[in-house]
Amino acid sequence: MTAAIATEGLTKRFGRHTAVDSVDLAVPEGSVYGFLGPNGSGKTTTIRMLLGLIAPTEGSVTMLGSEMPLSGADVLPRVGALIDGPAFHPYLSGRDNLIRLDVADRTTRRTDRRTRIDSALESVGLGAAAGKAYRVYSQGMRQRLGLAAALLKPRELLVLDEPTNGLDPQGTREVRRIVSEVAAAGTTVFVSSHLLGEIDQMCCHLGVMRNGRLVAQDDIGSLRAAMSVRIRIDTPAQEGTMAVLQRLNLANIVARPDGIRAELSGTASEEVVEHLVKAGIPVRQAVVERAGLEEFFVSLTGEGFDVEH
């Protein structure tokens, strides 16, 4: 695997507080990588270090094959970024802000500037509002302009910090569409979110942060495969069923009104049913349940996708 982003032992301490703790990211080239975690889990701090906006306390960052920040001047023009509080001028229009940014970028061509800016504005749905001053933009419009700035020219890597923040469901769908489009054109996308549901559909890889640590990282298929598989048995003979499940050494046996659940952990469901029937237990229904991604992440992040203390 060639990595578009690789970090080793990436750490950031603010005084005695460790915001990012020894993170080893591996973002495959060409992937859409979802960087998930509750608010305050260290995502933005990690992204700031990736982009060379703050220096790591320890550890290293390699982006597009070059070590940062030494190669920043060569690498950063190949990276589009959307991160909190981009430096837009409040009294300039959305379009004029983009013109300013494009002029400042020495790698862009002047001849097609208008076309590129218009198509970036169109792609984020700001075509009609392009002439309005930035200061009257809503949070969602500001977010869209930030995204347009990242899309001004083709990039090898896009780093988006919470791109759906402040957007309504329609805006969120548009972000997904834009990400799919740039990914289809070969750009690697690294996108953070505190809401799994907003990005799981567009990502092929996921990394999960909790309290500054990367607690899971893999492609979605492998993550799904590693998820717990349970059996639910609907039966009037609850006690007898629990005894059989315990004898089979199944973990996390729980009785609920709709049945008794236990983790299969490799035991075949037909084997469980066979033992129950042999023990004379009437089985009304036996269902194999696979935990959803959401449940998996709630289990990883403890409190679910809410504010981290």
Ligand SMILES: Nc1ncnc2c1ncn2[C@@H]1O[C@H](COP(=O)(O)OP(=O)(O)OP(=O)(O)O)[C@@H](O)[C@H]1O
């Ligand atoms: N400049 C700073 N000085 C001190 N503490 C900081 C600084 N920046 C971030 N932190 C702390 O580091 C921790 C991680 O913050 P960070 O912004 O990286 O989290 P996050 O996962 O991006 O959350 P959010 O989604 O809310 O932005 C938080 O506890 C935060 O208060």
